[in-house]
Amino acid sequence: MMLHTQTIHELRARLRRGELSAREVTQAVLDRIAGLDGKIKAYNWLNADDALTQAEAIDRAGSAKDGKPLAGVPIAIKDLINVKGQPCTCASKILRGYIAPYDAFVIGQLRRAGAILLGRTNMDEFAMGSSTENSSWGVTRNPWDLERIPGGSSGGSAAAVAADEAIAALGSDTGGSIRQPAALCGCVGLKPTYGRVSRYGLVAFASSLDQIGPLTKDVEDCAVLLGVLAGHDVKDSTSVAQAVPNYTQSLGKGVKGLRVGMPKEYFIAGMDREVEAAVRGAIQKLQSLGAEVVELSLPHTEYAVAVYYLIATAEASANLARFDGVRYGLRVDGDDPIEMYLRTRGAGFGPEVKRRIILGTYALSAGYYDAYYLRAQKARTLIRRDFEKAFEKCDVIVTPTSPTAAFKVGEKADDPLQMYLSDVFTLSVNLAGICGVSIPCGFTTNPKLPIGLQILGKSFGEETILRAAHAYEQAMDWHKQRPTL
Amino acid sequence: MPQKPIGIDIRYVSYLARLQLTKAEAAQFSAQLKDILKAVEKLNELDVTNVEPTAHAVPLTNVLRKDEVQPSIASADVMRNAPQQARGLFIVPKIVEQG
Numbered sequence: 211m212m213l214h215t216q217t218i219h220e221l222r223a224r225l226r227r228g229e230l231s232a233r234e235v236t237q238a239v240l241d242r243i244a245g246l247d248g249k250i251k252a253y254n255w256l257n258a259d260d261a262l263t264q265a266e267a268i269d270r271a272g273s274a275k276d277g278k279p280l281a282g283v284p285i286a287i288k289d290l291i292n293v294k295g296q297p298c299t300c301a302s303k304i305l306r307g308y309i310a311p312y313d314a315f316v317i318g319q320l321r322r323a324g325a326i327l328l329g330r331t332n333m334d335e336f337a338m339g340s341s342t343e344n345s346s347w348g349v350t351r352n353p354w355d356l357e358r359i360p361g362g363s364s365g366g367s368a369a370a371v372a373a374d375e376a377i378a379a380l381g382s383d384t385g386g387s388i389r390q391p392a393a394l395c396g397c398v399g400l401k402p403t404y405g406r407v408s409r410y411g412l413v414a415f416a417s418s419l420d421q422i423g424p425l426t427k428d429v430e431d432c433a434v435l436l437g438v439l440a441g442h443d444v445k446d447s448t449s450v451a452q453a454v455p456n457y458t459q460s461l462g463k464g465v466k467g468l469r470v471g472m473p474k475e476y477f478i479a480g481m482d483r484e485v486e487a488a489v490r491g492a493i494q495k496l497q498s499l500g501a502e503v504v505e506l507s508l509p510h511t512e513y514a515v516a517v518y519y520l521i522a523t524a525e526a527s528a529n530l531a532r533f534d535g536v537r538y539g540l541r542v543d544g545d546d547p548i549e550m551y552l553r554t555r556g557a558g559f560g561p562e563v564k565r566r567i568i569l570g571t572y573a574l575s576a577g578y579y580d581a582y583y584l585r586a587q588k589a590r591t592l593i594r595r596d597f598e599k600a601f602e603k604c605d606v607i608v609t610p611t612s613p614t615a616a617f618k619v620g621e622k623a624d625d626p627l628q629m630y631l632s633d634v635f636t637l638s639v640n641l642a643g644i645c646g647v648s649i650p651c652g653f654t655t656n657p658k659l660p661i662g663l664q665i666l667g668k669s670f671g672e673e674t675i676l677r678a679a680h681a682y683e684q685a686m687d688w689h690k691q692r693p694t695l
Numbered sequence: 696m697p698q699k700p701i702g703i704d705i706r707y708v709s710y711l712a713r714l715q716l717t718k719a720e721a722a723q724f725s726a727q728l729k730d731i732l733k734a735v736e737k738l739n740e741l742d743v744t745n746v747e748p749t750a751h752a753v754p755l756t757n758v759l760r761k762d763e764v765q766p767s768i769a770s771a772d773v774m775r776n777a778p779q780q781a782r783g784l785f786i787v788p789k790i791v792e793q794g
Contacts (some may be wrong), residue, residue: 307776308776309775309776311768311769311772311773311775311776312768312772404751404752404753405752405753405755418750418751418752444760447755447758448751448753448755448758450753450755510741512737513737513738513741515734516734516735516736516737516738517738519731519735520735520738527712531713534713535778536778536785536787537773537776537777537785538776538777538778539776539778540778541778541779543788544788545788546788546789546790547787547788547790548713549788550787550788551713552710552713552714552715553715555712555713555714555715556714556715556716556717557715559714561720561723561724564709564714564716564720564724565724565727565728567712567714568703568705568708568709568712568714568724568728569703569728569731569732571708571711571712572703572708572728575708575711582735584748585738585741585743586738587748587749587750588741588743588746588747588748588749589738589741589743589746590748590749591746591747591748591749592741592743592746594749594752626727626731627727627730627731627734630731641749641752642752643751643752643753644752669752669753
């Protein structure tokens with residue numbers, strides 16, 4: 211049995227019965243990485259000895275038999291979530307050499323659950339991008355076609371899961387950065403409701419939009435991992451004190467009577483024909499499983515890209531002010547502090563980060579604040595209301611995750627605006643603060659590339675979207691198909 | 696929003712953002728940001744009169760905790776990442792002119 215191909219729930223049963231050790235599982239995944247990651251480049255950093263030491267400690271403590279939910283399960287971490295004693299580069303030159311002095315809240319949750327923290331996965335610098343090409347570590351490749359991008363910004367995490375270089379992974383999602391790479395790599399990726407998972411220890415990009423979430427091989431694993439990550443944390447004042455349900459209990463209940471909303475603005479001219487056919491097919495499947503399909507409208511969808519790029523860049527320009535060469539990371543000397551800041555930031559940030567900081571600074575600057583930033587915040591209210599109205603008529607909303615399958619490396623690299631449009635179906639969810647999951651719903655034919663189905667739910671509606679996702683997944687076999695590597 | 700699309704004064708804004716740009720970067724970003732601003736102008740079509748701004752998706756205000764001292768990260772662990780330090784302090788270039 212090839213252990214690296216297993217899911218969390220498959221491994222868990224065997225670990226609990228003592229048929230397997232955490233060390234064996236971890237070694238199998240490390241071997242897979244050693245054999246494959248030269249091609250995929252999912253990881254920025256890995257410490258095999260440290261991972262094995264963690265596994266041995268789990269075995270000694272008998273954590274699997276104690277029923278810890280992730281005992282002995284190797285999990286990859288996106289390189290912007292702090293793990294004490296490990297680097298956290300955000301794929302930026304400006305954080306080379308930084309060693310995290312503390313654990314993020316979610317890392318504490320993973321440790322308590324018995325997970326093995328494998329290593330750091332590649333991403334677009336500071337999570338700004340949709341292809342993982344904006345990384346100072348180089349480009350991660352899509353396991354289904356090495357000439358193509360894995361999506362982004364959590365592209366390393368998605369590629370690692372799809373290539374069986376991790377049993378599961380953590381990502382972060384500010385405008386689609388978990389769901390879009392999950393779709394393009396053929397795995398499951400969930401963005402929780404804003405406030406469901408603590409952001410403490412996540413390097414901030416846009417604080418009102420960021421959420422950490424799971425990338426997994428199937429929906430059951432997604433439910434297991436979300437259950438570990440979720441919870442209230444006093445160290446994040448935006449985390450919500452709401453009880454965490456048992457997400458796996460909502461699985462298997464089917465979709466009979468579930469009202470599935472289909473927003474007309476997400477089925478537009480110009481989207482890829484095969485993507486549209488796959489998503490329409492998935493909606494028909496849900497219908498044949500007993501769901502009721504409701505056509506509806508989210509009228510402000512066409513404004514989402516503009517709203518998002520003003521709000522996200524404005525927040526980023528403030529958040530990234532901390533990278534100034536004083537307390538951590540790169541420093542390029544200057545004769546006075548301002549010259550030092552200018553040089554350090556000029557040398558340390560890549561082009562997309564610079565572009566966004568400039569746009570955000572402009573949107574917040576005197577004379578433009580009302581015209582750009584405030585207007586965007588008002589438009590954000592209209593987008594949020596669209597969803598509130600829609601959820602009066604339905605329980606979940608189903609859309610494509612991305613208008614196309616994975617594109618080629620370099621294809622959109624010189625046109626930031628075209629790149630922004632690849633997030634057109636995922637951005638609104640972050641603006642509204644609701645939850646969404648992407649699951650596989652088919653493949654393009656030539657080449658064979660995964661297509662993602664996005665299922666959106668109300669705030670704190672994770673149980674419902676997981677239930678719908680699981681019903682569809684189990685009726686199909688997309689999630690069982692693996693890339694040939 | 697301004698009636699005529701105004702290009703970004705790249706020198707001024709990049710200085711505000713404390714970002715040193717090469718000439719090539721400044722030229723490239725100016726052109727790209729002009730396109731992005733043009734796309735953003737789309738928001739002018741919307742009537743936002745009497746619409747409240749959304750700063751946050753979750754309506755939480757004034758989240759307070761008890762005013763009690765909690766353990767925090769050890770300063771030695773924090774200082775380990777400093778580019779330049781002495782005696783638990785961050786060293787920076789001189790700020791005050793000598794009188």
